[in-house]
């Protein structure tokens with residue numbers, strides 16, 4: 001199981017329930033990585049998907065405590081552990097944590113790898129964060145791309161590995 005995230009320089013990921021950036025590079029890479037796989041998503045984050053709809057061509061597991069909730073194209077998990085179990089456990093292939101903040105926080109330790117896009121910007125007063133992997137002893141930077149430009153943003157791909165699971 002792996003996670004995909006788009007952050008600013010300081011690992012901020014969200015503001016007022018929405019994303020901080022809209023990058024085609026992020027959509028493209030997330031699409032490529034998760035194609036044919038299983039995505040695990042917090043209920044709030046589903047509202048950030050195009051048309052509030054689950055991602056086509058993937059198994060979508062939505063985390064909510066609301067057992068009555070029914071969303072076409074989604075399976076409901078009542079908590080992150082249940083989502084993990086439904087996905088086949090942390091060692092299952094092609095399983096992706098897509099956030100948001102509460103889901104990353106709980107399931108990060110079970111991820112082998114984090115695929116980050118790091119935007120060279122500092123967002124004012126964000127309210128949702130990804131754990132700072134540069135400060136966690138069990139996470140190591142494994143890859144950093146050259147910088148790329150999209151519109152006004154410079155970004156780079158940075159991948160981290162969980163040395164506890166390596």
Ligand SMILES: NC(=O)c1ccc[n+]([C@@H]2O[C@H](COP(=O)([O-])OP(=O)(O)OC[C@H]3O[C@@H](n4cnc5c(N)ncnc54)[C@H](OP(=O)(O)O)[C@@H]3O)[C@@H](O)[C@H]2O)c1
Pocket residue numbers: 004005006007012013014015016017018019020041042043044045046048063064065066078079080098099100101102103104128
């Ligand atoms: N930059 C990125 O890569 C990225 C990616 C994803 C999200 N985001 C941002 O992150 C923010 C959303 O994150 P968030 O933390 O506010 O929300 P979230 O993690 O997307 O979803 C939270 C919801 O998930 C359910 N949930 C979470 N933990 C649960 C648990 N232990 N048991 C049962 N249900 C649980 C609850 O659903 P109910 O609401 O049904 O109670 C809760 O309200 C947004 O700003 C979004 O744009 C950024």
